[in-house]
Structures are given as C-alpha cells and as structure tokens.
Amino acid sequence: MDRYTTLCNQIEDALAEKPKRTALYNAMKRGRDSRRAALENLPGGESFRKEVREIKERCLENQNELVERFARKVEERGAGVFLAQDGAEAIAYILELAEEQNAKSVAKSKSLTSEEIEVNHPMEEAGIEVIETDLGELIIQKVGEKPYHLVFPAVHKTAVEVAKVFEKATGGEVPNDVDAIMKIVRSYLRPIFLNADIGMTGANVGIAESGTIAIETNEGNARLVSSIPDLHICIMGREKIVDTIDDALQMMLAHPISATGQHLTTYVTLMGGRSPLGEGDGRKQRESHIIILDNGRTRMREDPVFQDALNCIRCGACMNICPTYGVVGGHTFGHIYPGPIGIPWTSEVHGLEEAGNFAHLCVSCGLCKEICPAEIDIPMMIAEVKDKDSENHPHSLVNRVLMAAESFSKVGCATAPFSNWAMRNRPFRFCMEKFTGIDRRRELPGFSRQTLQKRLKKRGDRNVENPTRKVAFFADLYVNYNAPDLGMAAIQELEKLGCLVAMPPQRGSGYPYIGYGDLGKAREVAKVNVDLLLPFVEEGYDVIAPEPTAAYCLKESCDKLLEKSLES
Missing domain, CATH: 3.40.50.10420 (NagB/RpiA/CoA transferase-like)
Structure with missing residues (x-):
C-alpha cells in the first residue's frame, strides 16, 4: 500500500470519529478564543512576539x-x-x-x-x-x-x-x-x-x-x-x-x-x-x-532554512489555528511532533520519510506563521520538506495538475465558454476525477474569455492628473483569468481615489509551486515577477495585489526564494 493510500485511509478513519472531531474542534476554538481574550488585556497586545523572536534569535546565535x-x-x-x-x-x-x-x-x-x-x-x-x-x-x-x-x-x-x-x-x-x-x-x-x-x-x-x-x-x-x-x-x-x-x-x-x-x-x-x-x-x-x-539541533542551527524551527517554544498555537489539524488531529497530521511545526521538526529529528508521510496535509494557508509567538516561517519550512520529499516520492498527479494552474487557466480562457460547460458537466467531471484526481464534487471557478490583461489593453491607459500615488496592479491567476470583473472594479476604485494604475507584464504568483513543494519552479516564477515589477517599483509604484495569496507570496516568499537578492 503506497503512502497516499495509507494517508487517505487515516483521513477517512479520522473523519468517521465524530465525537473525537467535535472534542478536538471545541478545544481548538477554546484555545483561540482564550488567546484572543488574553491579548486584549495584555499591555502591548501582540508586540511580545517581536521580543520573543529577538531573544530566540540572539540566544540561537550564541x-x-x-x-x-x-x-x-x-x-x-x-x-x-x-x-x-x-x-x-x-x-x-x-x-x-x-x-x-x-x-x-x-x-x-x-x-x-x-x-x-x-x-x-x-x-x-x-x-x-x-x-x-x-x-x-x-x-x-x-x-x-x-x-x-x-x-x-x-x-x-x-x-x-x-x-x-x-x-x-x-x-x-x-x-x-x-x-x-x-x-x-x-x-x-x-x-x-x-x-x-x-x-x-x-x-x-x-x-x-x-x-x-x-x-x-x-x-x-x-x-x-x-x-x-x-x-x-x-x-x-x-x-x-x-x-x-x-x-x-x-x-x-x-x-x-x-x-x-x-x-x-x-x-x-x-x-x-x-x-x-x-x-x-x-x-x-x-x-x-x-x-x-x-x-540534530546543531545541524539544524547550521541550516539557513530549518534553523528557524529551533525558535519554537512548544506552545501549540499553530495546531490551534491549523485547519487541517482541527479536522484530522495529531495522529493523522503528525508523527511524534504533530501539527504544522511537527513537519520540520519530524524531518530533522526523525527523518524526511516520516515527515513526508503527513507533510502534504498542509494546505499552505500561512495561518501558523501569523499566530506563532516566535514569528517562525513555518509554511516555508514545510515547503522545503515537501520539495525534498519529492526527490524520493514524485509529486502525485493531482498535485502536478494543480501546480500547472497557470497553464490550464490560459487554456480555459482560450476555450471559454466550452471550458465552463465542461466544468459543470457530470460525465466530464467524473472522467476528470479519474484521470487527474480532482474530486468531481469540488466546485471550480469559471473562466472569462477576456482576461483582465486583455480588458485593460482594450480600454487603454487612463491618465490621472496629479495622482496621489502610483500603483502597479498584480492580479494573479484568479483575478486575471477567472474574475476579471473583480480586478476592473478594484482598479476603478483606485483610480477614483486618485491613483495612477498600471498592470505590468506578470506571471501568476507561483504560490501553487510553494504550496505543493516544487521550489525550483517557484524560484523561477519569483525571479520573473521580480524582474518585471522592479522597473515600476524603481519609478515609485506601490505593488497592490487583490488576492491575499499573491500579496503573501510577494511580501513573504519571494525574498526567501531568491535568498534576499538586491532585486527582491
């Protein structure tokens, strides 16, 4: 039995235990609610996270x-x-x-x-x-x-x-x-x-x-x-x-x-x-x-990526907020160390094979980083584990399909409205599930024949006298290919506020490559986008992305993928 079949069986078993799921959900919610209430009465609120980070980094260095x-x-x-x-x-x-x-x-x-x-x-x-x-x-x-x-x-x-x-x-x-x-x-x-x-x-x-x-x-x-x-x-x-x-x-x-x-x-x-x-x-x-x-801690300390795991204070906050952990729990989503932080720790102290058995349950939402008291970039370490794991266990077909979302989006737009009909056709979705692994029950977004880039090109540039600021609009896949109306509405609102808006040539954010663990491709896309956006930034444009994943990728991921290059 391959590891994915084993994992699917574990997930099914976890989902079948309703009392356990209910107990887990309630406990995780209590943890989040209690933390929120405590922070409201704590002088400085979440500012303690920066102090914890500074202490851990300083002590790790020495x-x-x-x-x-x-x-x-x-x-x-x-x-x-x-x-x-x-x-x-x-x-x-x-x-x-x-x-x-x-x-x-x-x-x-x-x-x-x-x-x-x-x-x-x-x-x-x-x-x-x-x-x-x-x-x-x-x-x-x-x-x-x-x-x-x-x-x-x-x-x-x-x-x-x-x-x-x-x-x-x-x-x-x-x-x-x-x-x-x-x-x-x-x-x-x-x-x-x-x-x-x-x-x-x-x-x-x-x-x-x-x-x-x-x-x-x-x-x-x-x-x-x-x-x-x-x-x-x-x-x-x-x-x-x-x-x-x-x-x-x-x-x-x-x-x-x-x-x-x-x-x-x-x-x-x-x-x-x-x-x-x-x-x-x-x-x-x-x-x-x-x-x-x-x-393994000394080895971790010398690793530019995994040394960040040593900043963990073992509070479990990343588990309390993790959507996957909150459904399947630590016996499915974990080895000895469970949850999001358990993936890099398992990789480093119990081996990559053990970590790879559950690393792909991470959906790369980034919430663990947002709540971590030591501001650990857990998502990037998980991406590294997935990337290393793929050397011994090639990416599954469904992951390869999802990583190629940009290519499929281009085809979907070029063939709309036929592609949209196919997405709603039950026999087609049944075949799609069998050949790609994408569940036929999953609702997929429709494609627009006219992408946002094409609409803006057709509309032409809008001159704004004495602009309050200049904006380079980074659309990413969904806004460009699936919901260009949303992108146009955002651009029009920016223009009403006096912004001069330009949409530079661009690729998708590349986050699917990070999320599924192909960091080589992620670095390629990051390099292309940084090179395309840099001239606008140098001319005083602020980069705005309407999609949270794209904003997160540009702000948090590109710099690390490109090893803090001058351009990034």
Missing part, C-alpha cells in the same frame, strides 16, 4: 557559549550535566543512573523531549516501571497512543472515554464527570509521587546566567516529581537555553498566552541544583542531573 555557561553553572550548584548527541546517548545515561540507584520506578512530568527520543520503552524493557503524572500524558500512556497535541496530549478524549480508562486502571467505578475524574486521579497518583525512585521532568527554559531551569505546569505535578524522589533527571533540548532571567521571564509570558490564553501558567518553578528536601532526616544526599540533548 548557543554554544550559552550551553557551556549553563552547564558550568549547573555543576557549580551541585548537579550533574550530560551533553547527549542523540537519543541513544541520553537513554544510555539514564539507564546508567537508574542502575546506580537500583531504581524500579520513574514518575514523569510532561516532557516533549523525552517523547522525541521515546525514552519510556527502553526503561520499561530494563524492568523499570514508568508512570506519566501529567493527566493528558497519563491517559494516552494508558491507552497506548502518542500525544495528540503538543500541549494537550489527550485533547481528543471525551470524559466518557477517560472515565473508562481510569475504571480499568483503578478497578473501581469512575463517573463521567470531570471533577470526579480529577479527584480519583489525584488519589491514584499520590502514592506514585511518594514512592518513585526517580523523578523525570523536561524544562521549558534553561537560564545560562544562573544554571537554573524553569518548569511550567497547570497541575503542579512537576514540583512533586522533581522534589520527592532521591534522583531527579531533567531532559531538555539545547535550544531551550536562554541568556538571562529576563529572557526567561519573557518566555514564561509567551508560553501560556499562546498555548492556553493564560497570563501566567498556574505553577512556575525555578530549580537550581539538587533538592535538599528531607536530607536532615538521615536520608542520603539527593542527586539532580540535567541532560542537554542535541539530536
């Missing part, structure tokens, strides 16, 4: 020095540090520590980095019982699933399903009521916190100037996991390390605002060195070890 300083400060505080090149080294170190402690049980707080290296399996194979103490992680551990969301691992589970999970775990009756479930879970976890040999956490931030880590939770479990057991192990990616406490505080604002719409996570814990709790009662000295994981 990452090697920060890692070295952080490790030195951690050791000065009496804790151990291990720099793991990959998951295998990190796991080997953990098992060595567990053997020294004769550990039989591990209580874990939520850690995406531990999920990344799948640390639970080798520990269980070594005879160590591993218990997740974050409620969402505990639920998916009990049912043998991977996290569904970066922040809400069990967001797809209903109260009825969760009650059944804990009925099986506790052997008692559990009501289908959230408050009752929480009370039972607290009782279930209490002896685990008190008796675990090892406590394992992640870290939201590492602070180089002090050698401390910051852990943010809404359940408080990380405080118990890190303070009660005799051995605390923290696993964190090297990209989490920032320079100062002020940098860390800015991250602590960005995390909850972007993830849950809170101004501050319920429990924020700063830890430095080992916990001295209980040592005066004759107990042995406690140990604390921090594992700083590379696992």
Whole structure:
C-alpha cells in the first residue's frame, strides 16, 4: 500500500470519529478564543512576539557559549550535566543512573523531549516501571497512543472515554464527570509521587546566567516529581537555553498566552541544583542531573532554512489555528511532533520519510506563521520538506495538475465558454476525477474569455492628473483569468481615489509551486515577477495585489526564494 493510500485511509478513519472531531474542534476554538481574550488585556497586545523572536534569535546565535555557561553553572550548584548527541546517548545515561540507584520506578512530568527520543520503552524493557503524572500524558500512556497535541496530549478524549480508562486502571467505578475524574486521579497518583525512585521532568527554559531551569505546569505535578524522589533527571533540548532571567521571564509570558490564553501558567518553578528536601532526616544526599540533548539541533542551527524551527517554544498555537489539524488531529497530521511545526521538526529529528508521510496535509494557508509567538516561517519550512520529499516520492498527479494552474487557466480562457460547460458537466467531471484526481464534487471557478490583461489593453491607459500615488496592479491567476470583473472594479476604485494604475507584464504568483513543494519552479516564477515589477517599483509604484495569496507570496516568499537578492 503506497503512502497516499495509507494517508487517505487515516483521513477517512479520522473523519468517521465524530465525537473525537467535535472534542478536538471545541478545544481548538477554546484555545483561540482564550488567546484572543488574553491579548486584549495584555499591555502591548501582540508586540511580545517581536521580543520573543529577538531573544530566540540572539540566544540561537550564541548557543554554544550559552550551553557551556549553563552547564558550568549547573555543576557549580551541585548537579550533574550530560551533553547527549542523540537519543541513544541520553537513554544510555539514564539507564546508567537508574542502575546506580537500583531504581524500579520513574514518575514523569510532561516532557516533549523525552517523547522525541521515546525514552519510556527502553526503561520499561530494563524492568523499570514508568508512570506519566501529567493527566493528558497519563491517559494516552494508558491507552497506548502518542500525544495528540503538543500541549494537550489527550485533547481528543471525551470524559466518557477517560472515565473508562481510569475504571480499568483503578478497578473501581469512575463517573463521567470531570471533577470526579480529577479527584480519583489525584488519589491514584499520590502514592506514585511518594514512592518513585526517580523523578523525570523536561524544562521549558534553561537560564545560562544562573544554571537554573524553569518548569511550567497547570497541575503542579512537576514540583512533586522533581522534589520527592532521591534522583531527579531533567531532559531538555539545547535550544531551550536562554541568556538571562529576563529572557526567561519573557518566555514564561509567551508560553501560556499562546498555548492556553493564560497570563501566567498556574505553577512556575525555578530549580537550581539538587533538592535538599528531607536530607536532615538521615536520608542520603539527593542527586539532580540535567541532560542537554542535541539530536540534530546543531545541524539544524547550521541550516539557513530549518534553523528557524529551533525558535519554537512548544506552545501549540499553530495546531490551534491549523485547519487541517482541527479536522484530522495529531495522529493523522503528525508523527511524534504533530501539527504544522511537527513537519520540520519530524524531518530533522526523525527523518524526511516520516515527515513526508503527513507533510502534504498542509494546505499552505500561512495561518501558523501569523499566530506563532516566535514569528517562525513555518509554511516555508514545510515547503522545503515537501520539495525534498519529492526527490524520493514524485509529486502525485493531482498535485502536478494543480501546480500547472497557470497553464490550464490560459487554456480555459482560450476555450471559454466550452471550458465552463465542461466544468459543470457530470460525465466530464467524473472522467476528470479519474484521470487527474480532482474530486468531481469540488466546485471550480469559471473562466472569462477576456482576461483582465486583455480588458485593460482594450480600454487603454487612463491618465490621472496629479495622482496621489502610483500603483502597479498584480492580479494573479484568479483575478486575471477567472474574475476579471473583480480586478476592473478594484482598479476603478483606485483610480477614483486618485491613483495612477498600471498592470505590468506578470506571471501568476507561483504560490501553487510553494504550496505543493516544487521550489525550483517557484524560484523561477519569483525571479520573473521580480524582474518585471522592479522597473515600476524603481519609478515609485506601490505593488497592490487583490488576492491575499499573491500579496503573501510577494511580501513573504519571494525574498526567501531568491535568498534576499538586491532585486527582491
């Protein structure tokens, strides 16, 4: 079975589970609404995104020095540090520590980095019982699933399903009521916190100037996991390390605002060195070890495209707004890291093949970039993954057809009204579906015999005395070939406002090539359009595009495609 058939089957399965889809939709909407409400009461609104971006870029540039300083400060505080090149080294170190402690049980707080290296399996194979103490992680551990969301691992589970999970775990009756479930879970976890040999956490931030880590939770479990057991192990990616406490505080604002719409996570814990709790009662000295994981991050840092992924703060906002994720969820749209940001991260830490299995579910809408607190250009990284993936897995026929939209539009206009009749003809659409893969139920726009370019040429130039501004009108495919009336109306309104409007020679925006992952063709089109528009820009024309995709492509994509050339 090929990957597209497998993916289609996964999509059909996801769509068939209506309760899960409803739970996911409601949760994602709550996340967006809460974020919006929180920003209304936050001084400066979304301005914090620029500060987060500046901090992440600065710390990424100085990452090697920060890692070295952080490790030195951690050791000065009496804790151990291990720099793991990959998951295998990190796991080997953990098992060595567990053997020294004769550990039989591990209580874990939520850690995406531990999920990344799948640390639970080798520990269980070594005879160590591993218990997740974050409620969402505990639920998916009990049912043998991977996290569904970066922040809400069990967001797809209903109260009825969760009650059944804990009925099986506790052997008692559990009501289908959230408050009752929480009370039972607290009782279930209490002896685990008190008796675990090892406590394992992640870290939201590492602070180089002090050698401390910051852990943010809404359940408080990380405080118990890190303070009660005799051995605390923290696993964190090297990209989490920032320079100062002020940098860390800015991250602590960005995390909850972007993830849950809170101004501050319920429990924020700063830890430095080992916990001295209980040592005066004759107990042995406690140990604390921090594992700083590379696992491809140094390679990513040197990559001009994928280094941007290291700016991710793991808030999950891109999932909350993603139209694809909101329908099919993280098990279809993801590997271990789900959602939009999961595509570049999966490519870099788990391999291109894994990323390619779900990368093409991205519809290239660009919303993930608009909401990202670190202003990461996730769409462009996804396009790079798709482009690389096409070297081993050629583009599907339907993608090739859609990438050739400009050529088909020219033919459609030249053959209108016949082409429009064909688009509405059921037998023709049935054959079209069989041969191209474009679903016959999808309504397609009609073509105009007279394109916008032809209409303007026929109309001739309109002189505007003392123009308020000069406009170079960039129509793109839809306005030029499908809806020239819309383009004419826009131009006439601009002229009423005193603008001198010209429509330079131009290609389509080329965004289908970006969206489907043929960046070679995208660069060709970008170069042509930049060369055609440049003389007008040099004469003081402002480029205006009536189609959002075209505007986005010209403003955001061309510069990167042409590697910030002087012309672009």
